Amino acid sequence: MMDDDTTDADFLSPDQLQSLLPGFRLDAKPLSSTAMSRVYLASDTRLHDRKVVVKIMAAYLAELPGFRKRFLREIELMAELEHPHIMYIIAAARNQDRPLYFVMPRAETDLKARLADGALDPQETARVITQVASALDFAHDRGVFHRDVKPANVLFGTGGHVYLSDFGVAKHAAGEDLTRAGDSIGTRRYTAPEVYSASRAKDSEAKPDGPLDRFGDVYSLGAVLFHCLTGKRPFDEADDMTVAELHRKGVVPRIAEVRPDLPAAFDAIAAKAMSSEPELRYATCGELAEAFSKAVARSEAETVVGRDAGERAARVDRTGGDAAAGAGRGGDYRKAGGGRRSPGLAVAALVAGLLAGGALSYLAFGADAGTSAQGGVVEGSVDPTVEPVTGDDQAHRAPVVGECLTADEDYVVVACDSEAAAQRVYRIVTDPEDPNPEQPKHNDAAFEVCGSDASVEYAYRYSDSALREGREWNPDTDRIYYVICVQEP
Template sequence: MREFEKYKIKKTIGTGGMASIYLAEDRGGKEVAIKEILPQISKDEEFIKRFVREIKIMQSLQHPNILPIYDACLGPEKYYIVMPYLSGGTLKELSAKVQKIPMDFSIYILQQIIKALEYAHHKGIIHRDLKPSNIMFSGDGNLYLTDFGVARASTLTQLTQTGEILGTPGYMSPEQVLGIPIDYKSDYFSFGIICYEILTGINPFITDNPITTMKKIVEFYPPGPMDLNPSIPTFIENIILKLLKKDPKERPENGFEVIEEFLSYWKEKEAGNLKEDFIKFLKNPEEEIKKYQEKEAFEHKEKAKEMLSKNENKTLVYWHIYQAYQLNPQDLEAFQIFENLKASLGEIKVQKDPVIERLEEKWRQNPENVNVLIKLGKIYKSKKDYLNLLKIYNRLERLNIKDPYLKGQVQSLIIPQEQKIEQLKEIKKGSFNPLKAIPAWLYLIIGIILGIFFINKVITKGQSKVAEETASISQEMDKIFSTFDKNISELGFNIKPLLKLEKEGKLKEAYNGYIALIEEKPNHPDVYVLHGKAGEIGLKLGYYNSSVEHLEVAYTRAPLLEKKNYIYPLGEAYFKNGDNSKAEDILKEGIELEDEKISPKCLLKRAEIYIKQGKLNSAKEDLENLIKNYPEAPEVEKAKNLKSSYGLE
C-alpha cells in the first residue's frame, strides 16, 4: 500500500493509465481522495506540466459545483493532489444504470453543470474535456465538475501545439475535431451532447470507431431529442439543438441564456424536496425511477381524462395518454384509453419516406424553420401519423408564431378529420354556406360602409356628391393596384374594400381579408393576385416567412406577362427572411429584364445585399449600372448616397 505524509490510505479506488485514486483519511479522520500520478508517467515532462497546470487552474476556481483541491505535492519524488471523497459516483455510472434520467433530475443535474461552466468561462478557463465521467456526485446530492487536465486558461501559457487534438472523441466539438482554435463555446457543444445523452439515453455521435465518431460530430445532424423521448419539453429540445450547432457563433452567447431556459422548466412544476429525492435516486436509481415514472404517468392519464370529459381535441388528448402508457405500460386504464383513441383517430405508424427524411434533415439544420415544420406536419397528418404530427405541432407552438396566416396553418394541423368530413358532406348536400367562412369583422365593416352610404343618401339626397366620392375612391384603388397588369374589374372577386383598408393604413385588417379570400377561393385562376397582395402587406408587417410563401405562389401562378410584377417583392421577402442566395437569383431576373421600373429597384436591392455581405466591388458595379443605365429612376439618388457612404467612388 502506498504511503503519504499526513494521510492514511484506506483502500485503492481505482488505477488508470495515468494515475491511481485512493480513499484516505487525514489526521482529523476526514475521508479524502488522493489522485497520484503513476511513477513511470511522472517522468514525462509534458504530462507533468499539464498536471501542474490542472492544479493551478482548480486552485483558482472557487465554486460550489467545481471540485476543490485540499492539498498537493508537486515532486520531485511524488506528484499527487488531495480532494474531497465523493461517494455518489459519476454521471457516466449513473447513466449506465438507468439509461434515461428522469426530467426533473436531469434538469437538476444540468443546471449545476452549466453554472460551473459559466463560472469557469467568466474566469477565462475553457474545460475542453467535458464528459459524464468528469461529473461527480457527493453523497448529499451535490454535483462537482472535475478533471481540468486539458483545460486552457487565458492567463497561462498554452502548452499544446496548433492542430493538436485534445479531448474525448465522443464529446468533442467540431472545432476540436478539426484542430482549429476554440473558445468557450466549444464547451457548450460538449455540454449539449451530455444534455442529449442523459435525456434520451443515447450519445448521437459516438461509434466504435473514434474516426467515425469525429466525422459524425462534424457532419451529422442528430434527430430531435423529442423523437427519442416525447416527454422532453420543446423548449428544452430547442436549447439542446442550439448547443449542438456546428457553427460556434450560432450557439448560446453565454451560460445564463441556458440557465434561464432551465429555470423556466420549474415554472409549471412543483420542485418539492428535489434534492432529497435526488439523494434517494443516487442511492437506488432503479427503484426511484420506477416511482417517478408511475407518478408522471398518472399525471398524464388524469390530464387526458379531464380533456376527454370536456370534449377537447382528441388529437391533443392522444399526446397525453400516449405518454402515460409509455411511462407505465402496466396501467390497464391508460392502455384502454390509448387503444380507444388510437382506433378513433385511425392512427397509422408509417415508415419514413425520402421526402420526410429530406425535410427532417432540413429541420435539424435549422430547428426554427417554420415552413419546413408545417410541411412535415401536413405530411404526417395526411398519413395519420399522429404521434409525429403532435411533435411537429408542439415544436411550432414553441416558436410563438405571430403571423396570422402561419398561425392558422399550425392550428389546422390538429383539426380533427371528422370536422372536415362533415363540412364536405354539407357541401355535397348543398347545405354548406360559404358566407359562413367570411370573418365577422368583415361583415361589420361592410355593414358600417353600407349604413353610412344609405344615411348619407337618404338625408342629403346628394347622389351626385356620392357618385363623385365613389369615383375618387375607385381612382385611388386603381392607383394602389397599379403594380398589377390585371384590372380590378376583371378579377373574380371584389378586393376594393381591402384596397381601401390598405390605403387607410389598416394593414393587419387588409392582410387578414386577403387571407380569408385565399382560403375561400384557393383554386380560383386569379388567386395569385391575392397571394401577391398578402405577400406585399406581410412584408410591411414583418411576416417574412408567410411573405415568401405567398409571393412564391404569386410568381409561380401569374401569367407570363405578369410574373415581372412579383420579382422585386419576392427578392425583398427572401432577403428579409435571411435567404440571400435566393434573393440574388430572383433579383438577377429582374435586372436582366431591363425594365425601367423593375430593374433599378432590383439593382439597388442587390447592391444593398452585397454591402451587407462585404462584397463592395460587386455592390459598386450594381450601383454604377443603375446610375448609368437608368438616370431618371427615383432609385438613383439613393444609389449615389450608398456609393458615397461606403467609399465606392
C-alpha cells in the same frame, strides 16, 4: 474501473504511495486509471478517517517538465475556481514534491455510472445540466475553458449536488496552452470537433480563441444533455473514424432517433448546442440550460393542464395531432348529471397560476409534427406565444384551457364575453387512456377525461390517428391524440 491499458510499472506501488503520503490510507486498488494518473479512494487519517479521493500522477510522467506543469496547473485552477459546483481541493503537492497528487472530497457517484443504468428523466437532466452550466460559465468568465466535459467528470455529492471535476486539459485564456502539438483534446464523442483537433492544426484559424472557446464547452454540455436523455453517447454506434467524418460533414446526432417519445423541443435544443458551426450554438452554457429547463417546464405544464380532475397525470402527446385537418366534435354530448357548473375551481386556479408564471404552453394540433396549424403553435416549439382574442376578434387555431370556441366544427377561438362564444374549454388531455377501443367516437374515453363528476354537463372534441389519415378507426392499431372538454361559458 480501469480506463486504459496502463501497467503497474507506470505508477508507484501502493506501499510506496503509503509511505510518501502518510496522512492518507489508500485502498489497495485504484478507482480509475489513465495514462496520466490514477485515482484512489482513501481515508484522511488526520481528520477522523474522512473519506476522500486522491489523484496521483504517473511516476514517469512526473519527471517530464511538460506533464508536471500540466498537473500542477490543474491543481492551481481547481484551487482558484471557488464555486459551489466545481470540485474543490483539500490538499495537494507543492511544486517539488514527489509524488504529484491532490486530494478531493469523495463523491457518491458520477454521471457516467448513473447513465450506465439508463437515461435520466427530463427533470433530473435539467437539474444536472443547470448545475454544470453554472460551473462552466463561472469558469468561462474567469478565462478558464474546461475542454473535457463528459459524464465521468460530473460528480454527485450528497443530495444530488453536482460538481464539475477534472481540469487536466483546461485552457486559461491568460496562460500558456500546455497541449502538445499532435495531441487530441478531450473525449471524441463529447468534445467539439474544432476543440478535439485544435492542437493538430498547423494554422491558428482551426483553433478556437477568446470567445470561441466558450462554444466548445457548450457543445460538450449539449453532448452530455444528449446522453442524459437517451442513455447513449452521441454517435454511439460509430467508430472514431466515422465520428470524425460525421463531424466534417456537419452531422448532428438526433435525440428523436433514439427517443421519439420525447418532445421535439429537446431535440432542437441539443442540435443547436452541438452544431458543427460554433457561432450557431448557444452563446453560453447558461443559455443552453435555461432553454432546456423552459422546455421541460412547458412539457410539465401541458401534462398538468391535461390532468383529469386531480387523478392520474395524462401523458404528453408527442405527435402534434391535427384538429385543423378535420378532427371535429366527438359526436357525443354526454350529460353526466342534471346540474351544470362552470369549469372546476381547481382547474381554474391551476390555469391562473400557470398564466401568471408564464408557464402555460399553447397546444396546437397541426397536420404534421413540427408545423403550425392556422397560426397555432405546435407542441415542442420554442417560446410559444398566442395573443388572446378580445372583443369581436376571432382566431382559427388550437385552443387552451380557459378559452372559448364557437359552435363550429373547426377550432375558432373567440373572446368568452362575445356573443359568438358557445363553448369554454375546461380540460385538454393528450394521449388519454382508451378504456373501450371499439368505440370510434371514444365516448368512454371522453367520459373518463371530462365527465366522471356527476354534476358535470359537457361536450367533447377529439383527434385520433384515423381522422388524421382520413380513414376508418382501427381499434387494434389506432390511438387517440387528445380529448378537449368543453362546456357552455
